[in-house]
Amino acid sequence: MRIAIDAMGGDLAPREPVKGAVQVSRENPELELILVGDRDQVQAALAETGGSDNQIRVEHAGEVVRADENPLQVLRRKGNTSIGRVAELMKSGEAEAFVSAGNTGATVAAAVLSLRLLEGVRRAGIAAFIPTAHGRATVIDVGANLRCQPEQLFQYGLMASVYTRVILDKPNPSIGLLNIGQEDAKGNDLVKETHCLFNGADINYVGNLEGQDVFMGAADVVVCEGFVGNVLLKVSEGLAETIMILLGKTYGREASLSPEEQKTIKKSLQWLHTRTDYREYGGAPLLGVNGACIIGHGRSDARAVSNAVRTAAKFAGLHVNQHMIEEMHRVTSARC
């Protein structure tokens, strides 16, 4: 399995993507990795991790899309960006999947421009795992498509349920629609119409969900517009951190804990941290493009990158796209 990695993507690039590539290649001898980015910088980072590796090759791309740049403008203007190049490697068949923790908008734009959408798909959406009281749920979309149409949200639900079934090995995942109330009449026009589309289809739809239901694990797949999903995902990170600060510092001070009590609290918070750590979740696939594209968190470190590479390999190896195409043929939406 050959996987291309945007070595310049993310706040900690190129060091951490390169380190992550080295780690994951050592543990997975079947992987061949292509690190794409500024050759000198990538080689230097490789040397830092203990030298090169015959599973890894470096492909030069001299330009980078920064976080504050407009993705489409930049991709058109700059000739050889690392993110444009990884998408091209996938298109030409030199890579079977790619991973980037760079500018999300640029990654989505490069993937859609190079790979195009799967037949019948209207928009690509990013599916991310979040922790719940019962394990994890898949949220789609977390930032590819900020303002959606009902039919797009409907397709997101189908694609993410297939992804969840195949990748988490969960039979017949339930689908819920994020709304501001559970009743049919609740919400804006977008969610009301989407609710109607889901209700009329032969799928495991459990209806409208409210914010508090999401983390209680009320559905395996949570569907929402990209703006809302992005807030949801990031809030979940922030709140977990906040709770750790509150319990670790404020409570510790207020309750005058004994050394033993402090130790107990600390151990439980470490456990919670692991349980809710985005680095463990292996990146988020861009569903709907004709290829395997895994988007990493902007703060990705080596562990996050290596987990994202594992997800990419699994996504391509288990033929998720083929299963999604079959599901989209099987399910027809109602008229609303």
Add this chain to the structure above:
Amino acid sequence: MRIAIDAMGGDLAPREPVKGAVQVSRENPELELILVGDRDQVQAALAETGGSDNQIRVEHAGEVVRADENPLQVLRRKGNTSIGRVAELMKSGEAEAFVSAGNTGATVAAAVLSLRLLEGVRRAGIAAFIPTAHGRATVIDVGANLRCQPEQLFQYGLMASVYTRVILDKPNPSIGLLNIGQEDAKGNDLVKETHCLFNGADINYVGNLEGQDVFMGAADVVVCEGFVGNVLLKVSEGLAETIMILLGKTYGREASLSPEEQKTIKKSLQWLHTRTDYREYGGAPLLGVNGACIIGHGRSDARAVSNAVRTAAKFAGLHVNQHMIEEMHRVTSARC
């Protein structure tokens, strides 16, 4: 101070609103409360709490707007709903503030229809407190206005900063705009234009916030569309509960805690529960209407209702609306 309470509003009505009214009136002899709802049911609930009280009178309203009904249609069709009646009591001057934990859409509609908006205000918005690592933040809007215009979000920021300053006694509160990235170019058209309006005004604007920043306390006021704010608020409740389940059950089982360790974890979770409990936050005001209207959580119990009544008294007593009108005159928005 006379305050009208929708005794039929919320999942636990009329028992809990009535119980809350009795509690708060005993502790605050200066309050006169009007319980509005089905006379027989309200009298029965009053009898249950230990009889009537000369600070409390009952006003009959025979109809209720249920959670699954369309607010505007119902208010037009039903003649004497409890929510319509409390708003009318405020309009006529018989009450100086009102509290309802019923159908939020109906409360907003009744308030706006009866009381009208403050001069110059385009839309009313609900402002709710959420816990942060540094205390609390005010989120506006959490569900009155699901799809907003930039000028509406701009006014929300001004109104909520005044509310936060007066009610939390916090000088010059900072205002942040909820977005999917911190850079100027991030977000949909709505947030980009709102960001420009805030940037051009003489206010304490700290820029775009991402989801994780909100609970870290990056701004005192967080501005967003009602759909997003509603999800944010409810997610914060759900995630806090989820974390308590995870730490209390899953971690307890996995870590085979000793009785002492279990006790420590339990105590810390109880503390966290108090710290993040919406019942402590005293309801959420509908800012922008010409009156004092406090909206309670649908699950409000007696404590939540009594705290909401306290907020209503404070809102009216501190003349929050007058301060908001002055701020809106002081601040002019840029052209974007």
